[in-house]
Amino acid sequence: MRKKLLALLLLVSLLSAVLCGCKDGSTERQSADGQEPTIGSTGETPPANEITVGIAQDLDDSLDPHKAVAAGTKEVMFNVFEGLMKPTSDGDLIPAVADRYELSEDKTTYIFTLREGVQFHNGEPVETGDVVYSIQRCADGSEGEPLIPALSVISDIHCDDTTVTITLDQPNTEFLSYLTLAILPEGYDQQDTAPVGTGPFKFVSRAAQDNIILERFDGYWGAPAYLDRVTFKIMENTDSIIVSLQSGAVDLFAHLGSAQAAQLEDSFNIEEGTMNLVQALYLNHSEKPFDDIRVRQALCYAVDKQQIIDIAFSGYGHPIGSSMYPAFGKYFDESLTNHYSRDIEKAKALLADAGYPNGFSMTIVVPSNYQPHIDTAQVIVEQLKDVGVIATIQLVEWGTWLSDVYAGRQFQSTVVGVDASNMTARALLERFTSTAGNNFINYNNAEYDALFAQALSSFEDAEQTAFYRQMEANLTENAANVYIQDLADLVAIRKGLTGLQFYPIYVLDLSTVRYE
Numbered sequence: 001m002r003k004k005l006l007a008l009l010l011l012v013s014l015l016s017a018v019l020c021g022c023k024d025g026s027t028e029r030q031s032a033d034g035q036e037p038t039i040g041s042t043g044e045t046p047p048a049n050e051i052t053v054g055i056a057q058d059l060d061d062s063l064d065p066h067k068a069v070a071a072g073t074k075e076v077m078f079n080v081f082e083g084l085m086k087p088t089s090d091g092d093l094i095p096a097v098a099d100r101y102e103l104s105e106d107k108t109t110y111i112f113t114l115r116e117g118v119q120f121h122n123g124e125p126v127e128t129g130d131v132v133y134s135i136q137r138c139a140d141g142s143e144g145e146p147l148i149p150a151l152s153v154i155s156d157i158h159c160d161d162t163t164v165t166i167t168l169d170q171p172n173t174e175f176l177s178y179l180t181l182a183i184l185p186e187g188y189d190q191q192d193t194a195p196v197g198t199g200p201f202k203f204v205s206r207a208a209q210d211n212i213i214l215e216r217f218d219g220y221w222g223a224p225a226y227l228d229r230v231t232f233k234i235m236e237n238t239d240s241i242i243v244s245l246q247s248g249a250v251d252l253f254a255h256l257g258s259a260q261a262a263q264l265e266d267s268f269n270i271e272e273g274t275m276n277l278v279q280a281l282y283l284n285h286s287e288k289p290f291d292d293i294r295v296r297q298a299l300c301y302a303v304d305k306q307q308i309i310d311i312a313f314s315g316y317g318h319p320i321g322s323s324m325y326p327a328f329g330k331y332f333d334e335s336l337t338n339h340y341s342r343d344i345e346k347a348k349a350l351l352a353d354a355g356y357p358n359g360f361s362m363t364i365v366v367p368s369n370y371q372p373h374i375d376t377a378q379v380i381v382e383q384l385k386d387v388g389v390i391a392t393i394q395l396v397e398w399g400t401w402l403s404d405v406y407a408g409r410q411f412q413s414t415v416v417g418v419d420a421s422n423m424t425a426r427a428l429l430e431r432f433t434s435t436a437g438n439n440f441i442n443y444n445n446a447e448y449d450a451l452f453a454q455a456l457s458s459f460e461d462a463e464q465t466a467f468y469r470q471m472e473a474n475l476t477e478n479a480a481n482v483y484i485q486d487l488a489d490l491v492a493i494r495k496g497l498t499g500l501q502f503y504p505i506y507v508l509d510l511s512t513v514r515y516e
Contacts, residue, residue: 049515050229051497053508054241054253056369057398058209058234064191065182066138066147069438070402071277071419071506076232078507079214079225080121081182081197084112084131084164087423089501089509091327093176096222097126097183097198098164107171107459112164119219120185121202128159133186135166135179145437150178150426171459174424200225200511209234214510226499226514236369236398251494254508257371258314261490268492272316273502275489277417278323278428279373281364281380281482286442287412294354296479300340301347302387303380305484312375316488322472323418323428325486327504331425333469336476347387359388365405365414368395372487377415380482406440417487419506425468426455432471432480441481448474 059073065081068074086096095101099115118126139151146152153175156167168175182197190196195203200222201214212232216225233250235241242263244250261270281299283290290296309317318326321336351359366377374395381391391413396404405411420427430436432443433452448471455467475481493500499512 048229049227050231051227051251051494051510051513052231052233052249053510054235054244054250055232056234056238056255057236057367059206059212060402062192063195063203063206065195065197066134066184067192069406070398071417072398074419074421075506075508076212077195077197078199079201079230079510080195080199080203081184082199083180083183085176085179087180087503087505087507089503091329091423091504093180093423097131108168110166110168110175112166114162114164115221118198118221120198121196121217121219122185122188123219124185126183126185126198128161128164130186131164131183132157132159134181134183137184138181148178148181149430149436150174150424170457173459173461173464174426177422177424177427180422201230204229209236223511225511227510230510238369238371238374245492251497252492252500252513254489254491255370255372255487256490256492257312257375258316258488258490260371261492264492268494269497271491271493271500271502273489273491274318274325274327275417275487276325276327276504276506277419277487278320278325279376279415279417279484279487280323281377281484282414282416282418282441283481284409284411284413284441285444285480286409289354289356289360290412292354293478294350295356296482297340298347298350298354298387299384299389299482300479301343301350302389303340303383303482303484304342307342307383308376308379309485312379313372313488316490317485318488319485320483322476322483323432323481324425324472327486328420328423328425328428330465331468331472333472336472339476340479342383344386351387351389356388359390361390361392363392363394363412365394365396365401365411367398367401367416369398370416373415373417376484380415406438409440409442415484421505423505425465429468429471432475443475443480445474445478445480 055072057072059076060068060070065077082096084098085093088094097115097118098112101110101112103110114128120126135157138148139146139154153168153172154166155169158165184191185196188196200217200220202217204213204215206212211234214230216228241253242260245253245264255275283296285291305319309315309319319337321339324332326332364377366373377393381393384391405414431438433449434444451467451471455464458464458467491500496516497513498516499514501509501512
């Protein structure tokens with residue numbers, strides 16, 4: 001009788017397993033780490049080991065990592081490319097394509113030993129010649145400004161079968177940070193449309209204005225990505241973001257506003273970090289009236305950055321006073337944050353002195369796909385009314401902003417966030433030197449240029465840091481821009497997913513994201 005009862009229970013258990021199995025008839029799957037996936041918040045097992053990530057803009061026309069301009073492009077392609085070194089979420093630099101390096105006593109010669117077994121996504125092994133090609137490509141200034149001007153410090157680079165030797169014309173405390181530049185296969189000429197790197201994910205396809213698809217690279221030298229596949233869904237219409245998340249069409253979306261995040265708390269975990277951006281009302285110094293320091297200072301006194309953070313972002317965000325954000329630690333000067341406290345009378349007096357006693361009208365261009373910047377601009381418009389300045393917001397598509405504002409410099413003012421391409425103060429501050437190709441506000445200040453030259457010629461970290469902080473003070477005192485904040489980064493990640501990490505630079509690392 002006992003044996004019959006056990007047999008009956010076993011039969012019932014088996015029938016239950018069949019009747020309650022996968023609704024689509026698919027076989028059971030395991031996550032990348034070999035563990036069984038847990039049931040999600042909906043009570044159903046995810047249909048595949050993949051996710052859809054919403055992003056607010058299409059990538060640059062070129063997917064070539066050495067040529068990419070937009071922060072959003074670099075954010076995505078961080079998963080595809082690596083350099084000799086790579087950043088960690090803690091802000092450290094660790095070897096990647098390189099296994100190790102040695103530095104000479106005079107700190108001018110680096111010898112990098114390549115890691116064994118590193119492959120490109122096309123299956124070809126990474127060789128020292130590929131490293132030399134990649135660095136020389138970014139350092140080449142024969143046809144204008146190099147892709148990475150900081151590499152002009154290199155006086156010689158050569159290689160043998162296993163090592164790459166780089167000699168500098170002088171010591172450089174930031175040089176290693178620039179060796180996070182992507183190592184690309186020499187002779188491959190399709191990086192613009194079919195990029196090939198060495199990262200944990202490989203590029204599969206791109207549908208312009210629709211999606212970018214990546215897959216886990218099983219030949220990756222390091223810890224493999226957990227997910228098999230990631231689809232980046234382009235969602236430039238901000239109204240569709242919440243609907244897509246709530247419907248299940250999108251599993252993760254970064255850079256949400258606080259009001260958007262509040263609508264998602266039932267089915268998503270809201271992770272909070274910082275965007276690592278310098279958000280500001282950027283002013284074109286070649287356009288009147290912003291060629292007058294008194295007008296720029298008046299706008300700084302008219303704007304209340306904490307009120308912007310409180311009204312538009314429910315208190316999330318860190319106010320800043322110059323082109324540096326807190327994650328940069330020793331370079332960030334908190335004392336500059338309140339250099340301009342809101343003072344309506346002082347703002348009006350400055351405007352009157354500049355010849356605008358009744359204020360003036362201005363246009364603020366804002367990318368239509370970035371709701372946080374739109375929200376900031378709307379509060380600024382109301383604050384400027386108090387000093388007689390009538391500002392009008394002009395929403396433009398992201399591609400138009402890149403071509404007309406960033407590249408063409410055809411604008412009066414704009415609200416955006418500017419990022420650092422790597423973990424150096426130089427990456428944030430060099431753009432405002434008078435000859436920088438990316439100096440889109442046309443800042444031209446001889447003292448600033450001189451400080452930058454001194455920073456580059458400094459071999460001691462403390463001395464160089466002091467010069468960079470003086471550059472920040474120069475931007476603040478001359479009201480180069482109306483600085484607002486380092487935006488809080490609110491990320492909605494569907495319950496059942498975990499592993500998201502924040503970095504001190506503007507990237508989205510999906511190699512650690514996984515189903516619980």
